[in-house]
Amino acid sequence: MDRLKSRVVVVTGASSGIGAECARSLAQEGAHVVMSARRSDRLADLHDEIAFAGHGETTVVAADITRPGDREHLVNETMSRFGRIDGLVNNAGYGQPGPVEIVPIERVRQNFETNVFSLIALTQLVIPIMRTQGSGRIINIGSVAGKIARPYSSIYDATKHALEAISDGMRCELAPFGITVSLIRPGIVTTNFLSVSRDSYRETNGDYSLYPGFLSTVEREYADILYIAGSPESIAQKIVRALISKHPSARYAAPGHAHLLLALEWLLPDRLMEALIRRFGQPPGKAKSKKDEVS
Numbered sequence: 221m222d223r224l225k226s227r228v229v230v231v232t233g234a235s236s237g238i239g240a241e242c243a244r245s246l247a248q249e250g251a252h253v254v255m256s257a258r259r260s261d262r263l264a265d266l267h268d269e270i271a272f273a274g275h276g277e278t279t280v281v282a283a284d285i286t287r288p289g290d291r292e293h294l295v296n297e298t299m300s301r302f303g304r305i306d307g308l309v310n311n312a313g314y315g316q317p318g319p320v321e322i323v324p325i326e327r328v329r330q331n332f333e334t335n336v337f338s339l340i341a342l343t344q345l346v347i348p349i350m351r352t353q354g355s356g357r358i359i360n361i362g363s364v365a366g367k368i369a370r371p372y373s374s375i376y377d378a379t380k381h382a383l384e385a386i387s388d389g390m391r392c393e394l395a396p397f398g399i400t401v402s403l404i405r406p407g408i409v410t411t412n413f414l415s416v417s418r419d420s421y422r423e424t425n426g427d428y429s430l431y432p433g434f435l436s437t438v439e440r441e442y443a444d445i446l447y448i449a450g451s452p453e454s455i456a457q458k459i460v461r462a463l464i465s466k467h468p469s470a471r472y473a474a475p476g477h478a479h480l481l482l483a484l485e486w487l488l489p490d491r492l493m494e495a496l497i498r499r500f501g502q503p504p505g506k507a508k509s510k511k512d513e514v515s
């Protein structure tokens with residue numbers, strides 16, 4: 221394939237899920253992938269897996285995206301090894317679920333710190349490099365939740381709404397320098413995302429019993445909607461396309477249900493859309509899938 225031969229692409233959140241699958245796909249396309257996340261053991265395993273399969277070269281740089289020193293280390297390491305950055309995939313992120321009334325404000329800040337402020341700060345370090353090169357591609361991993369906010373998820377959904385604005389603004393600002401910006405809008409994808417979300421609500425001490433709809437939804441890991449979940453590969457394909465297309469789109473969505481939800485959001489009046497969304501906040505009925513754990 222080699223459609224990204226010798227391109228240097230930094231992927232954040234590469235230790236699992238969408239980021240890991242993205243790293244595999246980019247390596248197969250001939251890119252040199254700089255994989256970053258906090259869990260260096262997971263990154264090392266992925267590095268070995270890709271090398272063993274003969275699917276390309278990767279470099280591991282462990283970093284907590286919320287730490288300024290780690291962000292600088294990631295960029296400096298990449299530049300000292302390769303002298304350029306052709307692509308930045310801003311993928312690291314998580315969801316802090318819970319009713320707005322109950323989620324502790326420091327948890328709200330932390331979710332914005334990871335998903336929005338750190339993404340902006342890392343991008344600020346990479347833009348001057350791409351501008352000097354006269355080229356570069358920035359891919360932000362947003363979400364369908366960046367257009368459609370749901371009950372008990374509006375903190376996370378607000379972080380993804382912010383990425384819609386940041387991506388649109390940057391796209392116009394950076395076009396004169398030969399830098400493109402694309403936003404990927406995944407729907408529901410089978411990764412560790414939901415179990416990380418569940419852990420992050422359990423770590424708080426709020427009185428969630430006031431919102432029984434939330435508890436039944438989060439504890440059952442949305443079992444009744446997981447049957448529509450797509451694969452991380454479907455998202456990785458869109459990321460590859462945004463990196464190789466001559467004229468990358470402003471937005472990509474996947475899997476299929478993401479297109480449907482976005483179309484409904486565009487077509488339906490608020491009242492009808494809200495009725496549809498409220499289903500997420502009700503105690504679930506009979507699960508349509510036997511899946512009870514997200515891998």
Ligand SMILES: NC(=O)c1ccc[n+]([C@@H]2O[C@H](COP(=O)([O-])OP(=O)(O)OC[C@H]3O[C@@H](n4cnc5c(N)ncnc54)[C@H](OP(=O)(O)O)[C@@H]3O)[C@@H](O)[C@H]2O)c1
Pocket residue numbers: 232233234235236237238239256257258259260262283284285286311312313314315334361362363364405406407408409410411412413414416
């Ligand atoms: N799965 C879905 O249904 C879905 C839908 C829409 C959008 N998304 C978005 O897709 C992206 C990837 O999520 P995923 O589904 O693949 O979930 P995941 O499997 O939980 O992966 C999240 C990744 O983010 C990294 N990360 C989290 N906090 C970090 C930090 N402070 N510093 C560095 N890395 C950090 C994690 O690595 P470490 O823990 O090792 O640091 C992990 O590699 C996220 O931005 C998410 O919002 C997911």
